[in-house]
Amino acid sequence: MKHWLVKSEPEAYSWATFVQEDGTPWTGVRNYQARNNLNLMQPGDLVLYYHSVSEKAVVGIAEVAAPAHPDATAEAGSPWVAVPLRPVQALARPVSLAQLKANTRLAELALLRQSRLSVLPVRPEEFDAILAMGAK
DNA sequence: GCCAACGTTGGC
DNA sequence: GCCAACGTTGGC
DSSP states (O other), rough: OOOOEEETTTTTTTTHHHHHHHHHEEOOOOOOOHHHHHHHHOOOOOOEEEETTTEEEEEEEEOOOOEEEEESOTTTTOOOOOEEEEEEEEEEEEEEEHHHOOOOOTTTTTHHHSSTTSEEEHHHHHHHHHHHHOOO
């Protein structure tokens, strides 16, 4: 199983909305590297849900519900894909960007190295470390 | 509000 | 194919 992180501005599409809707197809990605990561997702993979810009914190865990399919919000025939995600659970405590940066075990975290990419891989040990930071 | 990073576009 | 201009993202 692989691990990932997706970003969303809470003002655009928040974790609360995501939970309320019991998941959503992750549409709107228009960057090739991010799209490649979407294509690598497999059902059951776990995905950290990160609130960018206003909050800058990991707030929950989602799960890949189905493999990538063409993004219905893109033009027909375009290369863009969407991946159905569903909520698993909120973190007991959000883990802030500052906390991530302060953890030496997360020095290689893709989010910190490539801050503009919206769909990123997370190593298993990084995933575990972040979950531990978000536990009560 | 500013700016760095970085991707895309278009002129040459 | 190069590179300047420009747009977007996201942290500060």
